[in-house]
Structure formats: C-alpha cells, structure tokens
Amino acid sequence: MTLTSYADGTPHDITLDGEMLAVRSRQGGSRSLWKLAAGGADAALQWVDGSAASTPHLLAALEAAFEHRPAHKSLAVAAPALAEELTHTGVLLASPDGGVRAFRDMLWQQPRLWLPxxxxxxxxxxxxxxxxxxxxxxxxxxxxxxxxxxxxxxxxxxxxxxxxxxxxxxxxxxxxxxxxxxxxxxxxxxxxxxxxxxxxxxxxxxxxxxxxxxxxxxxxxxxxxxxxxxxxxxxxxxxxxxxxxxxxxxxxxxxxxxxxxxxxxxxxxxxxxxxxxxxxxxxxxxxxxxxxxxxxxxxxxxxxxxxxxxxxxxxxxxxxxxxxxxxxxxxxxxxxxxxxxxxx
Incomplete structure (x- = not known):
C-alpha cells in the first residue's frame, strides 16, 4: 500500500514492500529507504545507508511506519545524522539503551507533518x-x-x-x-x-x-x-x-x-x-x-x-x-x- 505524507508541506509517497519502506519526494524526486522491523518492543525503523537522508524523509517514514504498524506505540529509530535535531522537538526521545525512540502520540503533535x-x-x-x-x-x-x-x-x-x-x-x-x-x-x-x-x-x-x-x-x-x-x-x-x-x-x-x-x-x-x-x-x-x-x-x-x-x-x-x-x-x-x- 502506498501512503502520502506532507512533511514540511511537501508531498512524499511512501511504499511498503516486505520490511522495506521507500520514501520519495514529489518535489525533486529524492528517495530514501528504511527497514521497518516489527517485533513488539523491538520494533524499529532503520535508515538504509547510502539512500537520501533528510528530516522530512524521516518524518514521512515515521508517519507511514505507525500507519502500517498501528499496534506499536513506539519504534526504535536508527538515523544518527538526524537524531539531534529531532530530539529537541520530541519527535525522538533518548532511550535507556543509548539509542532513540519515536513515540506515536508525540509524533502526531508535530505540526510540520500536517500544517503547510x-x-x-x-x-x-x-x-x-x-x-x-x-x-x-x-x-x-x-x-x-x-x-x-x-x-x-x-x-x-x-x-x-x-x-x-x-x-x-x-x-x-x-x-x-x-x-x-x-x-x-x-x-x-x-x-x-x-x-x-x-x-x-x-x-x-x-x-x-x-x-x-x-x-x-x-x-x-x-x-x-x-x-x-x-x-x-x-x-x-x-x-x-x-x-x-x-x-x-x-x-x-x-x-x-x-x-x-x-x-x-x-x-x-x-x-x-x-x-x-x-x-x-x-x-x-x-x-x-x-x-x-x-x-x-x-x-x-x-x-x-x-x-x-x-x-x-x-x-x-x-x-x-x-x-x-x-x-x-x-x-x-x-x-x-x-x-x-x-x-x-
């Protein structure tokens, strides 16, 4: 199923194929890949190195991940270059294991995903x-x-x-x-x-x-x-x-x-x-x-x-x-x- 996210006012098409999420911006055509691993508390979203990584792409990927996995209230996130910016707004929170997690209720309070x-x-x-x-x-x-x-x-x-x-x-x-x-x-x-x-x-x-x-x-x-x-x-x-x-x-x-x-x-x-x-x-x-x-x-x-x-x-x-x-x-x-x- 293909979903659309409007992160930072730009439409992004997101397609899930097995465990892989592909995010493509309709403006400029940049494309990123993310692995979505489901497994209860171990559910995770991981950026695939070598693909385009940007804050809007990660926001779009997170929105789609929670849409595809509605039972999950949080996901571990592996996208090191983007973590610092997004921890300041609550998109990502530091976890005890030293990584970061995204929480569904906090993601949905981020206006940049829905307000142009x-x-x-x-x-x-x-x-x-x-x-x-x-x-x-x-x-x-x-x-x-x-x-x-x-x-x-x-x-x-x-x-x-x-x-x-x-x-x-x-x-x-x-x-x-x-x-x-x-x-x-x-x-x-x-x-x-x-x-x-x-x-x-x-x-x-x-x-x-x-x-x-x-x-x-x-x-x-x-x-x-x-x-x-x-x-x-x-x-x-x-x-x-x-x-x-x-x-x-x-x-x-x-x-x-x-x-x-x-x-x-x-x-x-x-x-x-x-x-x-x-x-x-x-x-x-x-x-x-x-x-x-x-x-x-x-x-x-x-x-x-x-x-x-x-x-x-x-x-x-x-x-x-x-x-x-x-x-x-x-x-x-x-x-x-x-x-x-x-x-x-």
Missing part, C-alpha cells in the same frame, strides 16, 4: 473584548491550513481559508440545501451569505474554511476561540479552548467513512495550531442526532445540555491528552465503510 505553514505560538498578552478578558489571538491564517492522507479512503483531506469570490456561490448553494437549512437555519440569497461571511472575516476570534477531498470541496468549517464565544458563560472556559462548526454540503460526502476523516482531522488541527490548547469543544443542536453520534464515536465527551438563544445545545469536549494518547485520529471500533447517510 508552521508558526511559533504567539506570545501571551491579554486583551478585553465585549467585557471578556482573553489572550491576543494570532492573525487569521490564509491559504491551505491542513492536509492529511486518509488511508481508509485513499484520498487527501484538506481545508483552506475561504475565498469570497471563489467560494460564495458554493456556500450559497450549500446553505440552501434543505437538509443543511434544517440545522443551520441560514438559507437566503447571495447578499445575505456575503454579509454572513464578511461578518466572520471581520471577527478576529473566528475564521471560515472550505474542506476538500483530493481538491474537491465538500464542506464548510468555522473555527472559533471559545473564551470570546457565546458558549463561554456555560462552562469553565480556558484561555486556549477552541470550538468549531461544520456543514457537509455535498450529499455524496455524507456518511461514516468521510465523517471519521474530517471530524478526527479538525480535532487534530485544533491541537496542532497552538500547544497551549488543551480542549476542543462543540455545541451541536440537541436534536442533531447524527452529529452527536459522530462526536461520541470520535471520542468527544458529552458534558451537558444548555440553552442558547437559537437552540438547545449539547456541550461536547475533547481533551488534548485523550486525543493523542488514545490515537483518536483513527476511527473507533469497526472499520468505516462508504455510506450515504443523513447529513452530518
């Missing part, structure tokens, strides 16, 4: 907005924000910042879909939806995104800082809690296989953006049964029901620790199958 552009966390300084004290927020990101190859679909899932000229028409069509309108209650004309998106663009605490599979748009996401949001009064909100909204506009992408991909990935993106974010939250309508079921299967805990002006909501929450320790970027339970279910 990585920024250091903004220095903390507090501000006051509408009577709410909160940290200053980073400028809104633009362009492609996240990309991840989904093994069970064989497709790349990604999302990017919204482009008004490019995306207004499709956003308008999605909002006027009867199944979407029943949940969002935002049907209307282009002017209404232009004003809706403009309002979010002017709000420094929210931003809009378009999600795609292999470049085909299928969904709209909103990301927000919880402390400045409408749900802040309803729980013990922390400075870096983040929440999200979603609508899946294309009926052919509604179903379990796609939902497990985008839902686990948006949680991942929240935790990659800022290491100070310890909780991802949501507030779906209490009667949106399918969405709540998807959240439950993806590891979100149901905290409580509460009333917002426009809906009765279910507060749900994901802890950073649980996401990474329990490998919640993978589907829970049985393997997903492509279905055409009700909108999620």
């Amino acid at each position: 552009t990585v920024h250091a966390p903004m220095a903390q300084r507090h501000a006051l907005t509408n009577g709410k004290v909160h940290p200053l927020r980073t400028p809104k990101p633009r362009g492609v924000l996240y990309q991840r190859f989904i093994p069970w679909l064989g497709k790349t899932f990604s999302f990017r910042s919204i482009d008004f000229e490019r995306d207004l028409g499709i956003f308008n069509r999605w909002m006027n879909d009867p199944d979407v309108a029943k949940i969002w209650d935002e049907e209307g004309d282009l002017d209404k939806h232009r004003a809706y998106l403009s309002g979010i663009d002017c709000d420094p605490h929210m931003y809009s995104m378009i999600a795609s599979f292999d470049g085909e748009p299928f969904a709209y996401f909103e990301m927000y800082w919880a402390k400045e949001s409408r749900i802040a009064p309803f729980y013990d909100v922390q400075d870096y809690d983040r929440g999200w909204h979603v609508l899946v506009g294309e009926p052919s992408f509604r179903g379990k296989a796609c939902a497990t991909a985008w839902l686990t990935s948006i949680s991942h993106y929240i935790f990659l953006c800022d290491p100070r974010t310890q909780r991802a939250v949501g507030e779906p309508r209490i009667d949106h049964v399918q969405q709540i079921r998807n959240l439950d299967k993806s590891g979100y805990a149901k905290v409580k029901e509460f009333d917002l002006p426009h809906k009765r909501a279910q507060l749900v929450m994901m802890l950073r620790e649980r996401y990474f320790i329990d490998s919640l970027w993978l589907p829970r339970g049985d393997a997903p199958a492509a279905t055409h279910a009700k909108p999620v």
Whole structure:
C-alpha cells in the first residue's frame, strides 16, 4: 500500500514492500529507504545507508511506519545524522539503551507533518473584548491550513481559508440545501451569505474554511476561540479552548467513512495550531442526532445540555491528552465503510 505524507508541506509517497519502506519526494524526486522491523518492543525503523537522508524523509517514514504498524506505540529509530535535531522537538526521545525512540502520540503533535505553514505560538498578552478578558489571538491564517492522507479512503483531506469570490456561490448553494437549512437555519440569497461571511472575516476570534477531498470541496468549517464565544458563560472556559462548526454540503460526502476523516482531522488541527490548547469543544443542536453520534464515536465527551438563544445545545469536549494518547485520529471500533447517510 502506498501512503502520502506532507512533511514540511511537501508531498512524499511512501511504499511498503516486505520490511522495506521507500520514501520519495514529489518535489525533486529524492528517495530514501528504511527497514521497518516489527517485533513488539523491538520494533524499529532503520535508515538504509547510502539512500537520501533528510528530516522530512524521516518524518514521512515515521508517519507511514505507525500507519502500517498501528499496534506499536513506539519504534526504535536508527538515523544518527538526524537524531539531534529531532530530539529537541520530541519527535525522538533518548532511550535507556543509548539509542532513540519515536513515540506515536508525540509524533502526531508535530505540526510540520500536517500544517503547510508552521508558526511559533504567539506570545501571551491579554486583551478585553465585549467585557471578556482573553489572550491576543494570532492573525487569521490564509491559504491551505491542513492536509492529511486518509488511508481508509485513499484520498487527501484538506481545508483552506475561504475565498469570497471563489467560494460564495458554493456556500450559497450549500446553505440552501434543505437538509443543511434544517440545522443551520441560514438559507437566503447571495447578499445575505456575503454579509454572513464578511461578518466572520471581520471577527478576529473566528475564521471560515472550505474542506476538500483530493481538491474537491465538500464542506464548510468555522473555527472559533471559545473564551470570546457565546458558549463561554456555560462552562469553565480556558484561555486556549477552541470550538468549531461544520456543514457537509455535498450529499455524496455524507456518511461514516468521510465523517471519521474530517471530524478526527479538525480535532487534530485544533491541537496542532497552538500547544497551549488543551480542549476542543462543540455545541451541536440537541436534536442533531447524527452529529452527536459522530462526536461520541470520535471520542468527544458529552458534558451537558444548555440553552442558547437559537437552540438547545449539547456541550461536547475533547481533551488534548485523550486525543493523542488514545490515537483518536483513527476511527473507533469497526472499520468505516462508504455510506450515504443523513447529513452530518
């Protein structure tokens, strides 16, 4: 099976043949070989001397190794020239035997594998907005924000910042879909939806995104800082809690296989953006049964029901620790199958 990794924003194709992993960059064509030895605690990834060795290649090889060996929580790594750089970020940790190991939960906290552009966390300084004290927020990101190859679909899932000229028409069509309108209650004309998106663009605490599979748009996401949001009064909100909204506009992408991909990935993106974010939250309508079921299967805990002006909501929450320790970027339970279910 061939997988794709986006280490340092560059696509790398990784193929497993027996015990050999071959990594090839699509930009420049450099190729490295790695031996993947499985054996419980003795599982190891070893660079084959003489092949191209680089940090992105090792990151791509590690991502693929854990995908191919999902039962392994760690791997011994033999790539001496690269070890020093990667121990400073936690990709590799020194082991008692004098070598280094990669741990799956720490690898998945490395933004350079999934974010095309990585920024250091903004220095903390507090501000006051509408009577709410909160940290200053980073400028809104633009362009492609996240990309991840989904093994069970064989497709790349990604999302990017919204482009008004490019995306207004499709956003308008999605909002006027009867199944979407029943949940969002935002049907209307282009002017209404232009004003809706403009309002979010002017709000420094929210931003809009378009999600795609292999470049085909299928969904709209909103990301927000919880402390400045409408749900802040309803729980013990922390400075870096983040929440999200979603609508899946294309009926052919509604179903379990796609939902497990985008839902686990948006949680991942929240935790990659800022290491100070310890909780991802949501507030779906209490009667949106399918969405709540998807959240439950993806590891979100149901905290409580509460009333917002426009809906009765279910507060749900994901802890950073649980996401990474329990490998919640993978589907829970049985393997997903492509279905055409009700909108999620």
